[in-house]
Amino acid sequence: MINQVFFFYFAVVIVAMSLMAITRRQVLHGVLYMLLLFFHIAGLYLFLNAEFISAVQIIVYAGAIMVLFLFVIMLLNLREDVRKKQFIAVWPMGLLVSVGILMVILMSMLTVHIGTKGVWGIAQIERATQTVAVGTVLYTQYLFPFEVASLVLLVAIIGAIVLAKKRLR
Amino acid sequence: MIPLNWYLWLSGVVFCIGMFGFVTRRNIIIMLLSVEIMFNGVNISLIALSHYLEDLAGQVMVFFVIAVAAAEAAIGLALVILLFRSKETITVDDLNELKG
Known part of the structure; x- marks a missing residue:
């Protein structure tokens, strides 16, 4: 029971944060949401007996890669770019394709069963x-x-x- | 005990959100962020399968994915800096000089 509650918390936050990260107008806000996303993914790894990977996730992703992104954003002057339109004109088409592929993935996972254990x-x-x-x-x-x-x-x-x-x- | 399918569904959802961001955003830094989200979606499924199959190969794969993600971020952001230096923009729709 408590496991499910924690899983739902992490799943909801991960999905919400990744949605927020890709829809923000300011790139900096997107990167900060990504930071939260990475911490929650690291928390999810703790459930799966992957403590070391969880630490690596925080150190390498949150600590190194996201800081690299932050440095590049601060080096560039993006004032002109944030005023432009942020999505391509045919974004519903992209949504359609993504949802279609998501449906294929979700359907194919219904038949997953675990093979020989290691x-x-x-x-x-x-x-x-x-x-x-x-x-x-x-x-x-x-x-x-x-x-x-x-x-x-x-x-x-x-x-x-x-x-x-x-x-x- | 949480079923394996829940983790796989979560990873599929995260992967597709990343893909949506990659194909629809015009800002090249957000596109790189979306690629990182896609990597993370795959990592969730690798770790979950590693746990449920009782095999550490999945966790080792995640190391390699993280290494490749770091390399990709370094090269990609160097290209972004080059792009900004020559064009003063990082909106991909404005970079259309190669169109036929």
Whole structure:
């Protein structure tokens, strides 16, 4: 019972915050709603035995990515842009497509059933502690994708610096 | 115990809200925000499936999604700064010089 109440609270707030974030005229307000959204998603992860991911969500998303957005908004002078129309002229078409795809997703999830369970049940994670369990899987089974992810981040760092620097003569 | 379907429905709703924002907004920063919302919708379903399948692969995937999201935000915002420096606007409808 208490679980359902908490889930409904988080679900309602997540949906409301994401709706608010994409409809605000001021970009800054949208980013602040996103911040609330990320905190509530982190709270939802706590229900699903993902404490470490929940911390990473707050540190990386709320702490790093959203601050990056805030910096860029403060660097730019958006006074002209906020006065313009915020949605494209055919936005009902976008709504129609989104709702259609949502219907397909919701319908397809009615038939979901859980397949063979893996080895990391709650008892095993509790015995190993969560961070150790995630680390074990990450650095053994998924070591190569981990290296590729580090390469992606390296490319992003170099790309961002090269793109944003002033032209040298 | 909350059924798995509730989490999957929530993730579908969040994903579609993000998609609606991406296709209808004209502000490029809000479009990038919408992409982040879509990433988060997918992350919810990955974490939920990871919990209900008792397999940590889903949580590991979320790490990679977050890494890619960080890279995408860095590159995307660098492009936004470039765009603003040359055109003084970030409204995508005003950037129509490539139209055929």
